[in-house]
Amino acid sequence: MYENNSYTDLFHQSHQNFVKEAYLAFLVNDKGELLHSNNTLIDLSAYYGESIFQIFPFLESLLIADIPEISMNLIETDLYEKNIKYRCNIKSINRQSEVLFFVVLQNVDWHYQELQRVQQERNEAVIQKEIAFLKHKK
């Protein structure tokens, strides 16, 4: 028998573990100052009011008011000496006279390996084919 309540807790627990915790979301102003965050992946609360560029320097070239949304499927960089891979989405928000940016970073470490393997095989095959052709030509 289906009992709605019996699934609610499991859903919220799973959501917390597998979805919510996989996203770091934060709001910054047009100077890159951090206004608020959900503080998952890393705790940014100590940086409120400070420049987000000291933590994510790559954002400096991406906070562009004229572009409503920017998406990047895979960014690989070092954070606190740890290599991480994430998907990045940036939405600009116009609020009265303010321009704000809502940034979402999704950790994609878990499926990076699989994608990398497929791409690696394709690239290596193409390169080896060309090298073999060039050797044969000589």
Place this chain on the structure above:
Amino acid sequence: MTINKKIILIGNFGVGKTSLTRQFVYQKFSEEYLTTLGVKIDKKITEVGEKIVNLMIWDIAGEVTQSRVNTSYYLGSNGVLYVFDASRPSTYQQIEDDINYVQKVIPNVPILKIANKADLLSPEQIQELPVSYDFLCSAKTGENVENAFYQIAEKMIDN
């Protein structure tokens, strides 16, 4: 005062963009080819004349043609290193079209053409290369790597 500048490395896959970046930033080289997905970002602080430049280096995954690259990666770029493998003609056959395309997406940005893997060619083969370039480099030996990054940094500051 520190100046922030963003360089992008573009070009076909397997030409050595990641190896050039690794050589420049960490003075390291590996024979193992590991393909890049999306973009790999590194930074290096360097001195250009009397200026301190914080270089953000965006090593963008190689594609056969640049029109297949997500243009978001180009946003805010101050300079471009277009890298090709001097030993593989397929990696420089698109060079003019690619550079024209990049100039449309990010106009007025300096671009240098980098012929990489010089260590795989004999002096005769280098002389016969049917393509022009600004620097002949080797990520493996380190030849001209520092010079190429230094010159693009200079051009970005002057631009």
